Amino acid sequence: MTLSIYNSLHRTKEKFEPLHPGMVSIYVCGPTVYGHSHLGHAKSYVSFDTVVRWLRHSGYRVRYVQNITDVGHLTDDADEGEDKISKQARLEKTDPMEIAQLYTRSFYEDMDAMQVLRPNIAPTATGHIPEQIALVERLINSGHAYEVNGNVYFSVDSFPGYGKLSGRTDQEAVQSGIRVEARSEKRHPSDFALWKKATEGHLMKWSSPWSTGYPGWHLECSAMSMKYLGESIDIHGGGMENKFPHHDCEIAQSEAATGKPYVRFWMHNNMVTVNGVKMGKSLKNSVNLKELFKTIDPLAIRFFILQSHYRSQLDYSETAIRASQAGLEKLRETLRRLREAKSGQRPFDMAPFELRFTEAMDDDFNTPIAISVLFELSKALNTTLDQGEGIDPDSRKQVESFLESCTIDVLGIVKPDGIGGEAVQMQSGKKLDGVMELLLELRAEARKNKDFAQSDKIRDRLLEAGIEIKDTKEGASWSQKS
RNA sequence: GGCGAAGUGGCCGAGUGGUUAGGCAGAGGUCUGCAAAACCUUGUACAGCGGUUCGAGUCCGCUCUUCGCCUCCA
Numbered sequence: 001m002t003l004s005i006y007n008s009l010h011r012t013k014e015k016f017e018p019l020h021p022g023m024v025s026i027y028v029c030g031p032t033v034y035g036h037s038h039l040g041h042a043k044s045y046v047s048f049d050t051v052v053r054w055l056r057h058s059g060y061r062v063r064y065v066q067n068i069t070d071v072g073h074l075t076d077d078a079d080e081g082e083d084k085i086s087k088q089a090r091l092e093k094t095d096p097m098e099i100a101q102l103y104t105r106s107f108y109e110d111m112d113a114m115q116v117l118r119p120n121i122a123p124t125a126t127g128h129i130p131e132q133i134a135l136v137e138r139l140i141n142s143g144h145a146y147e148v149n150g151n152v153y154f155s156v157d158s159f160p161g162y163g164k165l166s167g168r169t170d171q172e173a174v175q176s177g178i179r180v181e182a183r184s185e186k187r188h189p190s191d192f193a194l195w196k197k198a199t200e201g202h203l204m205k206w207s208s209p210w211s212t213g214y215p216g217w218h219l220e221c222s223a224m225s226m227k228y229l230g231e232s233i234d235i236h237g238g239g240m241e242n243k244f245p246h247h248d249c250e251i252a253q254s255e256a257a258t259g260k261p262y263v264r265f266w267m268h269n270n271m272v273t274v275n276g277v278k279m280g281k282s283l284k285n286s287v288n289l290k291e292l293f294k295t296i297d298p299l300a301i302r303f304f305i306l307q308s309h310y311r312s313q314l315d316y317s318e319t320a321i322r323a324s325q326a327g328l329e330k331l332r333e334t335l336r337r338l339r340e341a342k343s344g345q346r347p348f349d350m351a352p353f354e355l356r357f358t359e360a361m362d363d364d365f366n367t368p369i370a371i372s373v374l375f376e377l378s379k380a381l382n383t384t385l386d387q388g389e390g391i392d393p394d395s396r397k398q399v400e401s402f403l404e405s406c407t408i409d410v411l412g413i414v415k416p417d418g419i420g421g422e423a424v425q426m427q428s429g430k431k432l433d434g435v436m437e438l439l440l441e442l443r444a445e446a447r448k449n450k451d452f453a454q455s456d457k458i459r460d461r462l463l464e465a466g467i468e469i470k471d472t473k474e475g476a477s478w479s480q481k482s
Numbered sequence: 483g484g485c486g487a488a489g490u491g492g493c494c495g496a497g498u499g500g501u502u503a504g505g506c507a508g509a510g511g512u513c514u515g516c517a518a519a520a521c522c523u524u525g526u527a528c529a530g531c532g533g534u535u536c537g538a539g540u541c542c543g544c545u546c547u548u549c550g551c552c553u554c555c556a
Contacts, residue, residue, distance in 0.1 A: 011486095031556070044556035084554070167485055168552075217554080239556040244485085246555095270487085271550065278550070307505075308495060313488080313549070320494045323506035330505085333519070368496050372504035382520050386513090452515060459517075470519055477519095 003058060003362045005235070006311060008243065008266040009165055013364055018234045019264065024060045025229040026052065027263075029221060029238035029246070030122070032069040033103035034088040037110045039287040039301070039316055040239075040272045040279055046302050047269045047310035047365075048237045049116040050411065054361050057410050065228050066119035067221060068107075070100035071126050071204045071214060083214070086203045096203055100126075110289040113298035115412040121228050125220040129206045132215045132223045135257060136194045136208075144256040148185045150197030150211030156190045159252045165266060166244035192249050194219055218249035222262070226254065236263040240270055269310045276315060287316055300325035303413045306367040327375070328413060334378040335407065335414065336479060337385060338400050344390020350399040353377040357406060367411065374406060388473055436467070440476045443469075 003016045018024045028048045031041055045066075055062045070085060089096040108118070125132075136152055139145035144158045156162045197211035205212050225233055231254070238247060247266065254262035271278055274285045292301060304324035308314045353373055360369035381399065384391060391399070407414040439458060446454040459469045462478070469478050 029556075032554080038556085040556045042556085166551080240487090241551060241555060244551065269556070271556075273549075276548070280555070312495085315494080317494080319506085323494060327505045337520085366496080368504075372496070375504055379521080386521055447515080450515070456516075468518075471514070471517080472519080
């Protein structure tokens with residue numbers, strides 16, 4: 001079986017083979033750090049995290065680069081637009097660097113909570129100004145860029161393939177551009193800035209051969225991708241809204257500079273909507289992750305995201321996410337049960353489940369199908385365990401390891417050192433085990449004597465304390481709940 | 483206006499020609515002292531109208547509706 005990936009560049013699924021056998025290079029557009037992360041960030045980074053996890057699981061050595069944008073994007077398209085980070089710094093009465101640091105930390109906190117693995121390299125735009133300047137020089141020298149009044153623009157006329165990703169023709173760009181930019185100093189309305197001269201009072205600026213200024217909107221990704229992954233990379237990921245102009249500009253400036261294909265597979269994830277409407281800061285309907293984490297297990301949010309395909313829109317609602325949490329709990333319960341179950345004689349064949357899971361993931365990372373396979377496996381296991389004879393040791397070991405591999409390593413919906421969703425204070429585990437043993441013993445005696453008032457009291461009080469008791473055929477079991 | 487995506491049972495959400503998606507919620511049942519969990523049974527959905535086909539959520543056309551991009555945005 002082979003992995004196929006939907007390539008946005010050709011709008012079709014293609015068999016995936018990396019450029020260098022066994023090694024995959026992937027670059028994903030990172031966040032601009034001027035605010036706390038929202039559910040849209042979660043969808044994007046959970047999706048690509050799962051892509052990376054599956055590639056690694058499939059045996060590839062993956063180098064994953066995800067930038068942190070800490071400069072260079074303006075609040076509007078006019079020359080006098082304010083840098084978003086500077087603006088936030090002004091609003092919070094502090095320094096742009098502090099803003100960038102604050103929200104970078106905040107971003108990683110949220111991603112860590114959802115078990116999004118850190119990228120191998122997380123370069124910042126401000127840390128790569130020389131690389132960006134070098135790329136601009138390269139483009140000027142090869143005739144693909146020109147300088148006017150301290151600004152440098154990329155000449156789209158010099159790159160025939162401009163717009164090939166988004167499917168926009170140059171004609172349209174001309175037509176829409178002419179009205180807006182009639183008096184521009186650009187040679188062509190679609191030309192985009194590589195370097196901008198800083199205006200009076202602009203805080204984030206660097207010296208360059210052309211002016212004291214700052215890099216253009218699209219430059220950092222090209223420069224950093226080339227630096228850390230090479231001039232041609234296997235996969236570049238990002239949100240669909242970035243296809244145009246961001247990714248088309250990246251392609252143009254990179255391929256014009258190197259003469260090589262920039263990206264072999266373009267992957268674009270779809271958006272989160274709230275009640276069917278796009279989530280956006282300007283619409284004031286964005287769902288802040290830190291807020292969400294107060295009431296929902298971060299891993300349940302991850303699970304919710306993975307229950308739809310990365311190329312589908314995901315509609316957020318309270319009820320939908322609650323339903324996901326309940327479903328995830330069911331899978332976790334099966335894993336708990338399997339870990340505690342005694343071995344026996346019953347055979348259990350997990351091969352069909354493993355095959356279907358792999359096929360689903362290999363089919364453009366179809367996590368909703370993969371998860372449905374896990375639910376079916378869960379049901380089959382529960383049915384077998386319900387029969388009380390126990391699964392034979394070999395099969396049991398295999399299926400446990402498979403289920404752990406799927407939920408912990410591949411999907412990241414279960415914590416490696418526990419199940420997830422329980423209270424965190426497990427340090428006193430040993431002591432607690434002893435106490436619980438005693439309590440369950442007392443309760444068992446009470447039940448034996450039909451003193452149900454006493455046994456129910458123990459159960460109810462423990463539940464209040466966050467410990468749930470279940471009576472099974474093999475005796476009572478307990479688990480901690482969050 | 484241009485480019486693109488989509489409309490699936492109460493809700494979420496897969497599925498691209500022929501057999502059960504899956505989850506959540508609901509109903510009934512098994513088990514249990516009672517719970518909880520689990521399991522069993524239960525829903526015959528695919529925007530509308532035409533067409534192709536032995537056969538269509540699944541292909542084609544039209545209509546309606548929704549959404550995204552075209553300005554920063556995951």
